[in-house]
Amino acid sequence: MASASAPNSSQPLALVTGASSGIGFHLARCCAESGFDLLIAADLPEVHQAAQELSRLGTHVRSVQVNLDTRRGVDDLLAAAEGRPIEALLANAGQGLGQGFLDQDFDDVRKVIDTNIIGTLYLLQKVAREMRTRGQGRILITGSIAGFLPGAFQAVYNGSKAFIDSFSWALRNELKDTGVSVTCLMPGPTDTNFFARAGLLDTEIGQGKKDDPADVARTGFDAMMAGEGDVVAGLKNKLQVAMAGVTPSSVLAEQHRKMAEPGSAKHH
Ligand SMILES: NC(=O)c1ccc[n+]([C@@H]2O[C@H](COP(=O)([O-])OP(=O)(O)OC[C@H]3O[C@@H](n4cnc5c(N)ncnc54)[C@H](OP(=O)(O)O)[C@@H]3O)[C@@H](O)[C@H]2O)c1
Numbered sequence: 001m002a003s004a005s006a007p008n009s010s011q012p013l014a015l016v017t018g019a020s021s022g023i024g025f026h027l028a029r030c031c032a033e034s035g036f037d038l039l040i041a042a043d044l045p046e047v048h049q050a051a052q053e054l055s056r057l058g059t060h061v062r063s064v065q066v067n068l069d070t071r072r073g074v075d076d077l078l079a080a081a082e083g084r085p086i087e088a089l090l091a092n093a094g095q096g097l098g099q100g101f102l103d104q105d106f107d108d109v110r111k112v113i114d115t116n117i118i119g120t121l122y123l124l125q126k127v128a129r130e131m132r133t134r135g136q137g138r139i140l141i142t143g144s145i146a147g148f149l150p151g152a153f154q155a156v157y158n159g160s161k162a163f164i165d166s167f168s169w170a171l172r173n174e175l176k177d178t179g180v181s182v183t184c185l186m187p188g189p190t191d192t193n194f195f196a197r198a199g200l201l202d203t204e205i206g207q208g209k210k211d212d213p214a215d216v217a218r219t220g221f222d223a224m225m226a227g228e229g230d231v232v233a234g235l236k237n238k239l240q241v242a243m244a245g246v247t248p249s250s251v252l253a254e255q256h257r258k259m260a261e262p263g264s265a266k267h268h
Contacts, residue, residue: 009060011037015077015086015127017068017120018093020047022192023142023185025054026217027090032057034225036088041077043067068093069114074123085134088224089127091120092142092185096157096198098206099262109156116160124171128180135179140224141168143184145237148244150253153260157198165230172229184230185220187211188237205259211237 014031018024020042028040028050037060040051044065051063064080066073094116097108124139131137144158147165151158168184175182191210200206216233223231232238244252258264 009037011035011059012087013037013039013081013084014088014090015039015041015081016090016092017041017077017123018142019054019063019090020044020050022194023187023190023213023217023220024090024092025050026214027092027140027221028054029057029214030217030221031088031090032059032061034221035059037084038062039064039077039081039086041066041068042093043073068119068123069111070119071122074119074126077123078126085130086127086137088138088140089124089131090140090142090220090224091123092140093120094142094160096154096194096200098154098198098200098203098260100153101155104156112156112160116157117163120164121167128171128175128182131180132175132178137180138224138227139171139180139182140220141182141184142220143168143186143230145186145188145232145241145244147186148241149256150249151260152253152257153203153262154198154200154256158256169229181224181227183220183224183228185216185223186230186232186237186241187216187220188232188234188240190216190233200260202263202265203260204264207265208259 014036016028019028019040039062041064047063047065051061055061064077066076097112143165144161146158147161172182189210190213192213195206211234219233
């Protein structure tokens with residue numbers, strides 16, 4: 001645990017999960033550039049390298065290597081804040097899982113649900129309770145446009161993001177008069193390690209055009225600071241979400257099959 005904790009720092013503290021790479025790393029960068037101290041987490045040692053890179057931006061950075069699909073991991077992360085109030089929580093850690101549901105290992109299925117939903121909710125409940133007591137705080141939750149699409153050949157992941165997209169709005173409403181804002185960032189396909197980790201590289205979506213994680217993070221960070229309810233990153237993704245709202249689920253599932261079925265990359 002590389003610690004640059006600064007209990008006496010006057011800067012607000014932002015907690016960013018899944019900050020070792022991709023969207024989370026760039027969200028942490030946005031926080032640092034806006035004067036936040038950082039507490040960042042991920043489950044591999046690379047999180048400490050990310051911390052060193054972020055600390056070059058001149059802010060205090062503490063990194064914790066924990067598994068956020070367990071309550072113990074979340075408790076260890078929160079302990080690393082050493083009682084400092086968390087002014088901004090960016091609950092971003094998540095992972096995908098390709099292949100047909102019947103061909104997936106159920107331990108992998110649980111890991112997606114425990115990371116994307118259980119661990120995320122446990123962290124949110126702990127931090128948001130303290131924010132509500134203080135009467136202030138900002139929360140950004142990374143959902144996905146996948147939450148609007150029946151995810152044939154990534155069914156569990158898309159289902160987990162449908163949960164998170166819906167949950168974010170409900171929590172936002174519950175906290176509307178408390179001084180705590182909740183924003184849901186819904187990216188489309190973004191150029192990160194996500195597709196390799198999910199085993200989707202031999203698919204059309206895995207090989208297809210993707211957004212820049214730095215742009216996606218900036219969109220999310222600005223929406224959080226503006227206290228917006230949700231933000232879909234990118235015009236093409238906004239159109240896809242709008243279309244999903246008026247397209248039969250059977251058609252959406254068939255479209256997703258074409259994008260995510262193993263080997264679909266070959267056909268194009
Ligand atoms: N990329 C896309 O197309 C896309 C689109 C929509 C939404 N999203 C969402 O964006 C978020 C960030 O993903 P990304 O695209 O930036 O992918 P990424 O580069 O793979 O980043 C995922 C981050 O989450 C961390 N993480 C995953 N499982 C964890 C666990 N159990 N415990 C602790 N840390 C964990 C990873 O840490 P380690 O590397 O150390 O495991 C990494 O820092 C996710 O919620 C994802 O669902 C991504």
